[in-house]
Amino acid sequence: MDGKSKPGVPYGGMTDTWAKKHRLIYIGATRHPFILSIRDGTVDLSAFKRWLGQDYIFVRAFVPFVASVLIRAYKKGDESSGDMEVILSGLGSLNDEIAWFKQEASKWGVDLSQVAPEKPTQHYCRFLEELMRPEVDYTVATAAFWAIETVYQESFAHCLEEGSKTPPELQEACQRWGNDGFGHYCSSLRNIADRQLEKAASGSEPLVKVSEDVVSKAEVTFLRVLEYEVDFWNMSCGTAGHSAAPKP
Numbered sequence: 733m734d735g736k737s738k739p740g741v742p743y744g745g746m747t748d749t750w751a752k753k754h755r756l757i758y759i760g761a762t763r764h765p766f767i768l769s770i771r772d773g774t775v776d777l778s779a780f781k782r783w784l785g786q787d788y789i790f791v792r793a794f795v796p797f798v799a800s801v802l803i804r805a806y807k808k809g810d811e812s813s814g815d816m817e818v819i820l821s822g823l824g825s826l827n828d829e830i831a832w833f834k835q836e837a838s839k840w841g842v843d844l845s846q847v848a849p850e851k852p853t854q855h856y857c858r859f860l861e862e863l864m865r866p867e868v869d870y871t872v873a874t875a876a877f878w879a880i881e882t883v884y885q886e887s888f889a890h891c892l893e894e895g896s897k898t899p900p901e902l903q904e905a906c907q908r909w910g911n912d913g914f915g916h917y918c919s920s921l922r923n924i925a926d927r928q929l930e931k932a933a934s935g936s937e938p939l940v941k942v943s944e945d946v947v948s949k950a951e952v953t954f955l956r957v958l959e960y961e962v963d964f965w966n967m968s969c970g971t972a973g974h975s976a977a978p979k980p
């Protein structure tokens with residue numbers, strides 16, 4: 733999703749509305765200069781290696797977050813929704829992703845045991861921990877989950893589009909998140925988030941206030957994900973003065 737409806741794919745859930753409403757930051761996260769440099773073949777390989785080491789740390793922290801969403805899906809007890817199956821498949825891919833990072837790191841001569849988390853990585857991982865707290869609503873957690881995966885899907889898919897000059901040695905990395913299967917997985921996550929948001933938005937009295945709070949908390953969480961993603965790309969580029977401060 734790019735905040736616009738795709739040809740032949742009419743879509744109009746809450747997540748789509750947010751992507752359009754917050755288009756500038758959405759584009760900032762999904763068309764970041766780091767991604768554009770991969771796509772046009774000018775990427776600085778030391779930036780790619782920095783990204784690789786930092787993202788390995790992020791992905792390890794992302795696993796317990798996804799597991800926490802799985803537990804919440806189970807506790808909701810709505811077996812017919814199919815949420816658990818989607819989330820479980822995501823956990824399976826993260827297992828492959830971790831193995832891929834290790835393999836890729838050895839290919840590029842990055843010693844993962846020596847990589848220390850930089851500030852933006854620390855802050856993003858702390859944010860994931862906050863989202864694991866029991867008081868965080870399933871709706872908010874699924875919106876964050878969808879946004880985190882979708883930023884990568886849209887970013888790396890852009891590097892594989894026709895006309896891109898992505899260096900051959902980086903194509904596998906782009907395929908990992910830019911492939912159609914990952915795109916379908918992100919659509920399933922979007923459907924889960926949208927269904928939850930819709931339920932919350934149409935919440936019946938007297939829970940109306942609580943439901944409205946959940947929807948606005950989910951939107952704020954979506955924006956925070958985009959900001960953390962931009963900070964993460966900035967750090968990868970080595971952009972001086974990236975805004976790495978923890979968000980309020």
Ligand SMILES: Cc1ncc(CN)c(N)n1
Pocket residue numbers: 787790791794880881883884961964
């Ligand atoms: C920072 C970040 N954001 C998202 C993804 C996709 N799982 C990732 N690997 N790293």
